[in-house]
Amino acid sequence: MTGPDRGSAPAGLTHLRPDGTAHMVDVTAKAVTARTASAAGLVLLSPEAVAALRGGTVPKGDAIGVARIAGIQAAKRTPDLVPLCHPVAVHAVEVDLEVVDEGVRIAATVRTADRTGVEMEALTCVSVAALALIDMVKAVDRLATITDVRVTAKSGGRSGDWTRPA
Numbered sequence: 001m002t003g004p005d006r007g008s009a010p011a012g013l014t015h016l017r018p019d020g021t022a023h024m025v026d027v028t029a030k031a032v033t034a035r036t037a038s039a040a041g042l043v044l045l046s047p048e049a050v051a052a053l054r055g056g057t058v059p060k061g062d063a064i065g066v067a068r069i070a071g072i073q074a075a076k077r078t079p080d081l082v083p084l085c086h087p088v089a090v091h092a093v094e095v096d097l098e099v100v101d102e103g104v105r106i107a108a109t110v111r112t113a114d115r116t117g118v119e120m121e122a123l124t125c126v127s128v129a130a131l132a133l134i135d136m137v138k139a140v141d142r143l144a145t146i147t148d149v150r151v152t153a154k155s156g157g158r159s160g161d162w163t164r165p166a
Contacts, residue, residue, distance in 0.1 A: 015084050022083075022084060023084075024084050024086065025084075025086075027086060027115040027116050028115075030115040030116065030158075031115070032113055032114055032115055033113065033114075033115075033156050033157060034111070034112075034113050034155075034156050035111070035112050035113070035114060035116075035117045035118055035154070035155065035156030035157055036109060036110070036111045036112075036118070036153075036154065036155045036156060037109070037110050037117055037118045037119040037121065037122040037151060037153070037154040037155075038107065038108065038109045038110075038122055038151070038152045038153040038154070039107070039108050039119070039122035039123045039125065039126045039149065039150060039151050039152055040105065040106060040107045040108070040126060040148070040149070040150060040152050041105075041106045041126040041127065041129075041130055041146060041147065041148055041149035041150070042102070042103055042104070042105055042106070042146075042147050042148045043103045043104045043106065043130050043133050043134060043144055043145070043146055043147075044102055044103045044144065044145040044146075044147055045102070045103035045104065045137065045141050045144050046140070046141040046143065046144075048140055048141065049103075049137045049140045049141035049144065050099060050100075050101065050102075050103065052137065052140050053099045053104065053137070054099055058136055058137055058140065059139050059140070060135075060136045060137075060139070061136070063133055063136035063137055064097045064099070064104075064133075066132055066133075066136055067095075067097055067104075067106070067129040067130070067132040067133040067136065068095045068097060068129065069132075070128050070129055070131070070132035071093070071095040071106070071108055071125040071126065071128055071129030071132070072093045072095060072125070073128070074124045074125050074127070074128030074129070075090055075093045075108070075110050075118075075121040075122070075124060075125040076090050076093070076121075077124075078120050078121045078124040081124060082120050082124065085120045085121075086114075086115070086116045088112045088114040088115075088116060088118060088121070089112055089113070089114055090110060090111075090112055090118065090121060091111050091112050091113060092109075092110070092111040093108065093109070093110050093111075093121075093125060094108065094109045094110075095107070095108045095125060095126075095129055096108075097129065097133070103144075104130075104133055106126050106129050106130055106133075107126075107152075108122050108125040108126050108129070109122065110122045110125060116157070117154055117156065117157050119151050119154055122151065123149060123150075123151060126149050127146070127149055130146040130149070131146070134146070150164065151164065152164045
């Protein structure tokens with residue numbers, strides 16, 4: 001539909017058709033290349049929750065292990081959650097969770113050999129790992145907060161390599 005409510009799609013917006021409606025971009029003609037994306041985030045926790053994680057006394061059990069597995073599963077299910085994200089063959093997912101004084105730092109790297117990148121998979125991995133961690137520690141810390149989820153690096157594809165400035 002066009003008109004005053006829709007207008008035409010702004011030039012350069014690849015996920016909009018000329019009538020302004022969203023669509024999935026056709027990547028059929030793109031070359032299959034090795035691609036990697038990394039993301040990170042932080043779960044801010046109370047000193048009590050940090051102590052429980054460090055001491056292995058979280059009431060629900062292995063919070064770090066559960067969060068790691070949740071992140072891996074999430075990376076593989078990203079197209080089910082993000083409407084215009086292409087299904088890609090996820091070939092590797094690394095998820096690291098580090099308990100630090102202010103909470104838990106989460107870092108993830110996703111790899112594929114496909115026609116489009118895996119930035120959304122890396123972001124989804126970190127986000128769901130953080131959600132699972134909060135689910136595991138909520139009995140200890142109801143104020144747990146997810147923050148600073150961001151892409152930290154990507155490689156491969158037409159746009160090449162990129163690393164977030166420090």
